[in-house]
Amino acid sequence: MKFTKMHGAGNDYVYVNAFTEKLPSDLGELARKMADRHFGIGGDGMILICPSERADARMRMFNLDGSEGEMCGNGVRCVGKYVYDHGIATKETVTIETGRGVLTLQLFPENGKVARVRVNMGKPIFNPIEIPTTLTGEPPKRQPVQVAGRTVEVTAISMGNPHGVVFVDEPTDEWVLSIGPKLETHPVFPRRANIEFVKVLSRTEFQMRVWERGSGETWACGTGACASAVAGMINGLFDRKVLAHLRGGDLEIEWADSGEVFMTGPAAEVFSGEWPE
Numbered sequence: 001m002k003f004t005k006m007h008g009a010g011n012d013y014v015y016v017n018a019f020t021e022k023l024p025s026d027l028g029e030l031a032r033k034m035a036d037r038h039f040g041i042g043g044d045g046m047i048l049i050c051p052s053e054r055a056d057a058r059m060r061m062f063n064l065d066g067s068e069g070e071m072c073g074n075g076v077r078c079v080g081k082y083v084y085d086h087g088i089a090t091k092e093t094v095t096i097e098t099g100r101g102v103l104t105l106q107l108f109p110e111n112g113k114v115a116r117v118r119v120n121m122g123k124p125i126f127n128p129i130e131i132p133t134t135l136t137g138e139p140p141k142r143q144p145v146q147v148a149g150r151t152v153e154v155t156a157i158s159m160g161n162p163h164g165v166v167f168v169d170e171p172t173d174e175w176v177l178s179i180g181p182k183l184e185t186h187p188v189f190p191r192r193a194n195i196e197f198v199k200v201l202s203r204t205e206f207q208m209r210v211w212e213r214g215s216g217e218t219w220a221c222g223t224g225a226c227a228s229a230v231a232g233m234i235n236g237l238f239d240r241k242v243l244a245h246l247r248g249g250d251l252e253i254e255w256a257d258s259g260e261v262f263m264t265g266p267a268a269e270v271f272s273g274e275w276p277e
């Protein structure tokens with residue numbers, strides 16, 4: 001099976017072109033094996049680029065633990081790059097079907113290859129039932145959650161997948177690696193959640209580290225950066241356009257008057273190869 005390793009701001013996945021490759025029935029197991037950093041190719045998970053009846057292609061994403069996520073912001077930019085660079089789509093505006101519907105991507109090629117992508121990520125979801133969370137309020141803003149013997153204020157938002165945003169003075173290892181997994185699996189998030197730790201730098205910039213549902217700490221999370229930006233905006237901390245500094249790079253996030261969130265960032269191909277099984 002042929003694969004391509006790609007990343008968006010250091011959030012790396014093993015990509016398989018399901019237009020051409022034959023896939024096994026247990027996709028979760030395939031993701032776990034291929035994404036293993038010691039015994040496999042290595043990555044934060046696996047992303048399939050599939051045919052779609054509604055768009056240029058369909059993205060399916062699997063976390064490192066084999067669970068399937070509805071959406072992946074860094075992944076969808078890489079899928080946009082893949083379909084253009086590999087001739088599946090020829091226009092610089094492409095559509096990708098995801099678990100949260102069909103998204104439109106603006107591709108920015110340099111010397112014939114896509115280097116940056118702007119994605120219409122759709123409207124943030126504030127309804128607690130749809131997120132899903134047991135936290136109350138619409139949106140559930142800075143709600144107190146008891147975790148590891150302390151009270152943490154969490155803003156819950158869905159960008160097609162569930163997020164809990166925590167504003168902190170410093171996104172330390174203790175927050176990310178200790179509180180992150182406890183919040184991911186906390187009963188307030190019945191389908192687990194991606195947890196972002198956000199340090200406000202100014203009204204237009206923030207630093208973020210993320211503990212992802214099913215993958216642990218990753219170097220960037222596109223949906224997480226969008227959720228964090230919107231959380232900062234609804235809590236009165238940010239203007240409508242912000243720059244997110246993540247461990248693996250920067251993402252520009254804009255919450256437009258239409259209610260849609262736009263994310264712009266890099267997409268890169270690293271290497272390709274053949275998986276022996």
Ligand SMILES: N[C@@H](CCC[C@H](N)C(=O)O)C(=O)O
Nearest residue numbers: 069072073074161221222223
């Ligand atoms: N890294 C992604 C999000 C991947 C999915 C997530 N772990 C989930 O289970 O929802 C991004 O860039 O958005």
